[in-house]
Amino acid sequence: MTPAAVPRWIELPGQTQLLLSGGDRLRFLNGQVTTDVRKLDPGIARAACVLTAKGKLCALVRVAAENEAYRIDADAPLREELIARIERYIIADDVLLEDVTEHRVLLHLAGPVPDGLPTTPVATCATDRFGIPGTDLIVAAPDAPAARAFLTGQLGESSPDFFEQTRIDRAVPVWGSELGPDTLPPEAGLDATAIDYDKGCYLGQEIISRLRSVGHVNRKLCRLGASAKLIPGMTLAGPAGEPAGTITSAAPSFALDNWMGLGYLKKLFWTPGTRLAANLPGSDTAIPVEVLPNHPA
Structure with a gap:
């Protein structure tokens, strides 16, 4: 498609x-x-x-x-x-x-x-x-x-x-899947699309500015690709089986003829090209997943 x-x-x-x-x-x-x-x-x-x-x-x-x-x-x-x-x-x-x-x-x-x-x-x-x-x-x-x-x-x-x-x-987050009351905007990539850092004061600005000065968050929303079906809620594991993150959204890919998803990953795993494994809770079947780069702005 x-x-x-x-x-x-x-x-x-x-x-x-x-x-x-x-x-x-x-x-x-x-x-x-x-x-x-x-x-x-x-x-x-x-x-x-x-x-x-x-x-x-x-x-x-x-x-x-x-x-x-x-x-x-x-x-x-x-x-x-x-x-x-x-x-x-x-x-x-x-x-x-x-x-x-x-x-x-x-x-x-x-x-x-x-x-x-x-x-x-x-x-x-x-x-x-x-x-x-x-x-x-x-x-x-x-x-x-x-x-x-x-x-x-x-x-x-x-x-x-x-x-x-x-x-x-395009890694656009929505409420209930990628966004919720515990989300910090930079985790979801909203610092690039929804924040003006040079504007005047607004509620929450001090925390947002501090996150920018620190230079990172502990998790980040990433694009994912796989050759088999992905399902929101799947857990992601690194090469040694260590917890890496969770899939939040998934759909068939019309561009790559496979499956694509979004998920929050820990910092160690969010570099494009990183290989992960996706599992449903309680399942022993692992699906190979690759972290994909974001589209250019």
């Missing part, structure tokens, strides 16, 4: 969508996320982390300017926790946080929106949420059926498998 043979659009059902408005929105949001909101370009959504004071992850979000507000979106399971986390720090700020999740539908395309969309979108913005250039198409909920029908007619049926394969191939 190749990317060219697969329809290139997907709906992100229930994607958390929030609007932050008010006179203090820029100052407030810039103190809550790791990306520099002042650098947002019109029509572009940027990745950012929302952290605890200890530098651990509350959410991976995407932020975009929308009229007199900022749009914040995150994976569906984070809706309640993200709203509570942001509202906790609204004290005397002139900001209003509005949950618009139920009123909008987020569709994503691996490329531009075709001409002739029969509805007026709420917003469109460029973003690489699956690790490749793409476009978020946000429509009002009542307009979603027409938008889906249009994209199906232009591009074919939605194909979640293509985007999951692309996400894994």
